[in-house]
Amino acid sequence: MSLDASDPVLTVSGLTLSYDIPAGELKALRDVNLSIGKGEIVGLVGESGSGKSTLMQAILGLLPGAAQIRSGSIRFEGQDLTGLSARQMRGLLGDRISVVFQDPMTALNPVLTIGRQMIDIQHRSKLSRREKRARAIEMLARVRIPDPESRIDRYPHEFSGGMRQRVAIAMALMAKPALLVADEPTTALDATLEIATIDLLRELQSEIGCAVLFITHHLGVVAELCDRIDIMYAGEIVESGATGAVFQDPRHPYTQLLFGCDPAQIAEPMRHLPSIGGNLPDLTAPLPGCIFASRCPRADETCTTGHPADHKAGQSDLVRCHYPLAPRLEISA
Amino acid sequence: MLSYLARRILLSVAVVLTVIAALFAMMHAIPGDAVRTALGPRASEAMVEAYRVKMGLDQPVLVQIWRFFSTILQGDLGSDAISGVPVARIILAQLPDTLYLVAGAMVVAVVPGIWLGVMSATHRGSLFDRVTSVLSVSVMAVPSFVIAIYLLLIFAIHLSWFPAIGAGEGFADRLHRLVLPSVALGLAWIGYIARILRASMLEVMGENHIRTARAFGLSERRIMFDYVLRIALLPTITVLGMGIGQMLSGAVFAEIVFGRPGIGKLVYDSIAARNYPIVVGTLLVTTGFFVLVNLIADLLIAFLDPRVRNVVSR
16 A cells, blocks of 8 residues: 555555435545555645545544444554544544644634643643643743743733644644644645744654644645645545655546646646636435546546546556556646 | 723723613603602692702702712712611611522522533433423523412422521521522523523534644543633623623512512512602612622633633733
């Protein structure tokens, strides 16, 4: 599955998950395979509604009640997370697995000081309250919060968005987790802050040596930060491989069209930004064929009737397409 | 925080002044000549004129307003129209009984109300939640005097667990006699508090920072009490502040049905006897109390929610 999957930190295999909704069953994730090696940064890319968040919630055991895992496993350090009780999962969260969420403005409790929240999350530690506080101050200094000794007693609304996100990163990395899940941590920030935050994240990641699952829809960030990339579409991972390889020679038609839509890749000025025609398929209906068939310019009868297998093609490790070796598609504006 | 405190106190003073002005306007708006009403139909013109001068009613309206305000602000609420006893003394004698009653009703409302609210929010959609919901709404729909009469019938007359009327003597007896009126006054508020707390807890539980707390493996108990309830209680505190005002007016029924002394009974009797100085004085005292309680509620909210302190003081 992965290049050097000798001892991955996290392996998602064959994960199929659906939501029970009044209209029936929404197949949110279908046969998802994903692997993250030790200390590796993996980018998970997909548009809104592609199942990125559901996959993240499944890994963290924070799925809503209507979600049902139908099959597959999520192995973390040799344990299958899908079989864990809520209590066992709580034992891992904030210790071996940490998260940084998307919106720094709402991710912290508004009525408790930063210090109180940073002390609370050290609930497993046997340190005294004073020592926990000292650790929190030290961690704030490491994410370059100015004057951490007095800032620690401030409330979240007294921090700027960028600072709040750095506080969130400090909280997530304080326990030195084996896996950090970063859910679009820079989407709510402006461009300069985004770069600074990513630099900081990379710096701390290499110090701690944790693996990172970086969820985003910003291709530039993936190219900059990630060792590997997984492209998600409508609940399936359609392509996966080393970042450089996939960017250079994408094999799945969706990946090819997606890269064509990235404004950063467009050389000359255009009247309209390019986009992929059509919409996400209805995930409550039966899906016999390829998930991308309805929008794929190359789709034929094979694509609409048969579900494609995962192929190794070009330099990509996984391409879920019937024609992984077909010539590259170009997008028209 | 200090600036917030100052603003909030200033606002309370403004409310009290507005109420005094409204009371003055109300007395002038009552149809008929106040002097002739007070002296009766057989008073001579000379008597009417003398009384008018004595009461200051011959002065221009602005002077009258000034006198009205200045006497009240000096703490002088005037004298009983019949006995001549200072109004302030009469009210102060009756006030404690009403405050005990309101305090009792608050205990009856708040303790089970918060428990039910927390339980139905954490067990959303369960049988418990649904039964609580139906009971809350149905009890809220029953007027408190009806509840009072049924409580009397069942617990005082049929079961004889509690005495039917009176405030009692000594601590134990007073407390014993406080139970039924407190329940009558507070019962409907149990459901109200439970509903409001449930709704605001569910709202807070859906917020991102609670997901963050879960993602750090904090225990559900800790999340509920330290992270959810602390925010969810804020709207409940505001409602309780208003609720005390409602309970003060509801106290009229409870005091009459249970034959207790108190502000409510005093107002009721004074209105029946057209004893206006007492009515005005009582209204002022209850308004002052209500404003004070809401001031305390707001300060409590500012203490619990740093965002309130900052936004207002900026």
